[in-house]
Amino acid sequence: MESELFKCLEEMHGESYKSFIENKLIPIVGNIYEPNLGMDIITSDKIAQEIDLIVDSAAITTFDERYDLALDTNVNGPYQLMMFAKKCKNLKLLMHYSTAYANGEREGLILEKPFIMGESITKEKITSISPFTNFPSLHVDNEFDLVSKLKNNIINNIDLEQIMKNLGVERAKLYGWQDTYTFTKAIGEMMINNMRHEIPILIIRPSIITSSYKEPFPGWMQGFRTIDPLIFFYRKGDLPCLLGDPNCLVDLVPVDMVVNATMAAMAKHGNLQNSQLNVYHVASSSINPVSFSQIFDYSYNYFKLFPFVNKKGDKFDVKQMRYFDKILDVENYIWEVLSKQHEVRDEKELTKIQIRLIEKKVEYLKNFSKLYEPYLFYKGWFDNDNTRKLMGDMSEEEKRSFEIDVTKINRRNYIEKIHILGVQKYVLEGNRIN
Numbered sequence: 148m149e150s151e152l153f154k155c156l157e158e159m160h161g162e163s164y165k166s167f168i169e170n171k172l173i174p175i176v177g178n179i180y181e182p183n184l185g186m187d188i189i190t191s192d193k194i195a196q197e198i199d200l201i202v203d204s205a206a207i208t209t210f211d212e213r214y215d216l217a218l219d220t221n222v223n224g225p226y227q228l229m230m231f232a233k234k235c236k237n238l239k240l241l242m243h244y245s246t247a248y249a250n251g252e253r254e255g256l257i258l259e260k261p262f263i264m265g266e267s268i269t270k271e272k273i274t275s276i277s278p279f280t281n282f283p284s285l286h287v288d289n290e291f292d293l294v295s296k297l298k299n300n301i302i303n304n305i306d307l308e309q310i311m312k313n314l315g316v317e318r319a320k321l322y323g324w325q326d327t328y329t330f331t332k333a334i335g336e337m338m339i340n341n342m343r344h345e346i347p348i349l350i351i352r353p354s355i356i357t358s359s360y361k362e363p364f365p366g367w368m369q370g371f372r373t374i375d376p377l378i379f380f381y382r383k384g385d386l387p388c389l390l391g392d393p394n395c396l397v398d399l400v401p402v403d404m405v406v407n408a409t410m411a412a413m414a415k416h417g418n419l420q421n422s423q424l425n426v427y428h429v430a431s432s433s434i435n436p437v438s439f440s441q442i443f444d445y446s447y448n449y450f451k452l453f454p455f456v457n458k459k460g461d462k463f464d465v466k467q468m469r470y471f472d473k474i475l476d477v478e479n480y481i482w483e484v485l486s487k488q489h490e491v492r493d494e495k496e497l498t499k500i501q502i503r504l505i506e507k508k509v510e511y512l513k514n515f516s517k518l519y520e521p522y523l524f525y526k527g528w529f530d531n532d533n534t535r536k537l538m539g540d541m542s543e544e545e546k547r548s549f550e551i552d553v554t555k556i557n558r559r560n561y562i563e564k565i566h567i568l569g570v571q572k573y574v575l576e577g578n579r580i581n
Contacts, residue, residue, distance in 0.1 A: 148164075148165065148168055150369075151367065151573060152363065152367055152369075153168075153363075154363075155363045155364075156168075175190060175194070179205050179220065179223075179224040179227055179228065180219050180220070180223055180224065180227065181227065182227060182230065183227075183231060184227055184228065184231050191231070191234075194235075195231070195234040195235045195236070196236065196237075197237070198235055198237065198238065199235075199237045199238060199239045199240075199417075200238070200239060200240050200241075200242070200413065200417060201228070201232055201235070201238065201240075201241045201242065202242045202244075202409075202413075203224075203225065203228055203241065203242065203243045203244060204244045205220065205224055206220060206221055206224075206244070206332065206335075207220040207221060207328070207331075208328055209327075209328060210326040210327065210328045210518055211312055211315065211316060211326060211327055211328075211518060212312070212315065212327050212328060213308065213311035213312050213315065213327075214294060214311045214312070214314045214315030214318065214327055214331075215294045215298065215311050216311070217315055217327045217328065217330075217331040218290060218291060218294060218331055218334075220331075221328075221331035221332050221334070221335045222287060222290075222291075222331055222334045222335050222338055223291075224335070225243065225335040225336075225338045225339050226338050226342070228241075229241075229338070229339060229342040229343070229346070230342075232346055233344075233346070238346060239347065239417045239420050240347045240348075240349055240413060240416055240417040240420075241339075241343075241346055241347070241348050241349070242348075242349040242350075242351065242409065242412075242413055243335075243336070243339055243348065243349070243350050243351070244351050244353070244409075245332050245333075245335070245336050245350050245351065245352045246328075246329060246332050246352055246353065246354075247352040247353060247354040247398065247428050247429075247430045247529045248325070248329045248332075248354070248522075249262075249324075249329050249332040249333040249336060249352060250268075250329075250333075250352075250527060250529070251268040251319075251322075251323045251324035251325060251329055251330070251333060252268050252272075252323045252324065252325060252521075252526075252527075253268055253271070253323075253527050254526040254527050255526070255527060255528075256433060256527075256528060256530050257428075257527045257528065257529050257530060258530050258532075259352075259426040259427060259428050259530055259531070259532065259533045260426060261336065261340050261350065261424050261426050262333055262334075262336045262337045262340060263337065263340060263341075264285075264286065264287070264337040264338075264340070264341045265284035265285060265286060265337075266284075266285065266337070267282070267284070267285040267322040267323050268322065268323025268324060269282060269321065269322050269323035270282045270284070270285075270322075270323075271323070272323065285322050285334070285337075287334055287337065287338060290318065290334070293314075293318075294311070294314070297310065297311075297314065298311075312327075315327030315330070315331075318330065325521030325522070325525075326518075326521065336350060339424075340424055343422075343424060344422070345422045346422065347416060347417075347419070347420060347421060347422055347423065348423075348424040348425070349412055349413060349416050349424075349425050349427070350424065350425070350426045350427070351405070351408065351409050351412065351427050351429060352426060352427065352428050352429065352430070352529075353400055353405045353429040353430070354398035354399065354400050354428070354429070354430040354431065354432065354529060355372065355373045355374055355397065355398055355399050355400070356372055356373075356400060356401075356402050356405055357372065357374065357399045357400065357401050357402065357566055358401060358402065358565065358566045358569035358570060358573075359401055359402050359403040359569070360401035360403055360404060360550070360556060360561065360565070361401075361403060361550060362403040362406075362407075362550070363403075365565045365569065366565050366566065366568050366569020366570075366572065366573065367402070367569060367573055368402070368566075368569050368570050368573050368574055369573070369574070370574060371570075371574060373522070374397065374399065374442070375570050375574070376515075377389070377519065378442070378443075378446050378567065378570075379570070379575070380515075381443065381446060381450075381465065381468065382446070382450045382454075382455045382463065382465060383455050383457075383463055384463050384464075384465065384466075384484070384488070385508075385512070386512065386515075387466060387468070387469060387480065387481065387484045388468065388469040388470065388471055388477055388480045388481065388484075389439065389443075389468060389469070389470050389471070389477075389516065389519075389523060390471055390472070390473075390474055390477045390516040390517070390519070390520050390523060391439060391470055391472075391519070391520065391522075391523025391524055392439070392470070392472070392523060392524050393438065393439055393440035393468075393470045394438050394439075394440065395438060395439050395522075395523055395524060395525055395526075396432045396436050396437065396438055396525070396528055397432075397437060397438065397439050397442055397522070398430050398431055398432040398528070398529060399431060399437065400429055400430060400431055400553060401556070401561075403550070404429065404550060404551050404553060405429050407549040407550055407551045408427065408429045408534055408537070408549075408551045409429075410549060411537055411541060411545070411549050411551065412425070412427055412537055415537060415540060425533065426533065427531070427533045427534050427537070428529040428530060428531045428533070428534060429531070429534055429551075430529035430531050430534075430553075431531075431553040431556070432528035432529055433528045433529055433530055433531060434531065434535075434553060434554050435553050435554045435556060435558070436528065437558045439470075439523060440468070440470070441558065441559075442562060443467075443468035444467075445558070445559050445562040445563050446465075446468075446562065446567065447465055447467055447468065448559075448563055449562070449563045449567050450463075450465040451465060474513060474516065474517065477512075477513065477516055478509055478513055481508075481509050481512055481513075482505065482509055485505045485508060485509065486505065534551065537551070538551055538552060
C-alpha cells in the first residue's frame with residue numbers, strides 16, 4: 148500500500164485510500180504446495196463458493212534454482228491450484244502466468260500453442276528429422292520420483308543443494324529447455340492442461356518484463372529483472388563483454404502492457420465461458436524487434452552522458468560492449484580489463500591479493516555469463532497473433548485505456564529515457580544498491 152506504484156490511487160481517494168484498499172483486498176494465509184492451498188477449511192469453502200476468477204502468478208523465477216524447489220512451486224503449485232479450482236462452482240476462468248521462454252530451445256517463429264503432457268522440445272526436434280525415432284516422453288511423475296529417490300540417498304545438505312541445482316539443468320537440457328526455470332514452467336503448463344477438463348484456462352506468456360511504459364507513470368519497476376543485471380554491471384565496468392551474439396533478439400515488454408493484455412484477455416475469455424485453453428504471447432520480437440547490441444548501444448549512450456559515480460566519488464567511464472562466442476575468450480578479456488583497472492601493464496606486476504580478487508571476480512562473471520548464455524544465443528521469436536486479435540476486438544476507447552500495442556515503443560527512447568532512469572530510481576535507490 149505504501150508503494151510508489153499506488154500514489155495515483157492514494158491521491159484519488161485521499162483519506163479514504165486505506166479503507167478503499169482494505170475493501171478490495173483480503174489477504175489469506177496459505178501455502179501453494181499443500182492441499183486446499185494450505186488454507187483452513189472454513190476459508191477455503193467460503194472462497195470456493197464465492198469466486199469466479201483465479202489469477203495464478205505464484206512462481207520461482209530463478210534460472211538455476213534447485214530442481215526440487217522449482218518442481219514444488221512451478222509444478223506442484225499448479226497441481227494444487229487446479230485441485231482447488233475444481234471445487235469452485237462459479238469459476239468462469241483460471242488465468243495462469245507462464246513465460247514466453249517456456250518454449251525452450253524452439254527456433255524461428257514460435258506459435259502460441261499449449262503444451263501437452265509427454266511432449267518435449269527434444270522430442271519435437273528428433274521426430275521432425277526422423278519421425279520413427281523414439282525419444283522418452285516427459286512425464287511429471289517420473290521427475291518427482293527421480294528427485295525423491297535422490298534426496299533419500301543424500302545425507303549431506305551441502306551436497307544436496309548443488310546436486311539439485313545440477314539436476315535441474317541436466318533434466319532441462321535433456322528435454323530441450325535452457326534452464327530449470329523455463330523447464331518447470333513448461334511442465335506447470337502441461338499439468339494445468341492435463342487437469343483442466345471443463346475449466347476455461349487462459350495462459351499469459353510474457354517475454355522479459357521491463358519497467359512501465361506509461362502507467363501509472365513511466366519507469367516503475369519492482370526488483371532487478373532479467374535484463375537489468377547486465378545493464379547495471381555494465382555501467383560500473385564490471386561487465387565489459389558478453390558471451391553472446393550481438394544480433395540476437397532480446398524480447399522486452401513493459402510491465403503495464405503485460406497487465407493491460409492480461410485484463411483485456413480475462414475480460415474476453417471470462418465472458419465467453421467456453422472450456423478452451425487459450426495461450427497469449429505478450430511479446431515484441433516478431434513485430435518490434437531489438438537486438439542485444441542495440442540495447443547496449445543505448446546503454447552506452449546513457450552512461451556516457453551520465454556516468455556511474457561510486458561512494459568514493461570515482462567516475463566510471465564505460466566502453467563499447469564486446470561480444471565473444473567462446474567462454475575462454477570472455478575469461479581472457481575480463482582478465483585483461485580488470486588488470487588495467489589495477490593500473491598494471493603486465494599480469495606479472497599484480498600482487499597476490501590483486502590476483503585473488505581478480506580470480507574471484509572472473510569466476511563470478513564467467514558463471515554469470517554461462518547463466519545468460521542461452522538467452523544471448525536464442526534463435527526464436529514469439530508470434531503474438533492472439534494478442535493482436537485481442538487488440539482488434541477492442542474499441543478505440545479500450546485501446547487508449549488498455550495500451551498493449553508494443554509497436555508504438557521507440558526502443559532507444561524507452562531504454563535511454565525511461566527504463567534506465569526507472570530502475571535507478573525505483574530499484575537501486577530504494578534498495579541502496581550501488
